[in-house]
Amino acid sequence: QVQLVESGGGSVQAGGSLRLSCVDSKYAYTWNYMAWFRQAPGKQREAVAGIDSGGSATYRDSVKDRFTISRDNAVNTLYLQMNSLKPEDTAMYYCAAQTSSGAWSNPSNFRGWGQGTQVTVSS
16 A cells, blocks of 8 residues: 655745645665656646655756755655745645556656645735
């Protein structure tokens, strides 16, 4: 049974920072690729950043140079450091993981999902 648990969300003003964490407490799988997705009310879920088991990262254009994804394989933990936050970053953020190498931006390629952590950025 997959259990990914996110934490670190909250409310900040524009320009602020947050650090999200995602722990796989079950250690049931060896995750090849992990990613952060987000979903704002009334919008589709979108990929924010992804990272493979070797540490190679990919970002959506709107968060490049502001967000940094990282992972600690020893403790099965994924991170997302978010700096210079903007109101448009407001969303529920989800951690996702896959054992294969499917396209990182496609949610259907991910078999493990967390329950989400809310990020709210005020102007």
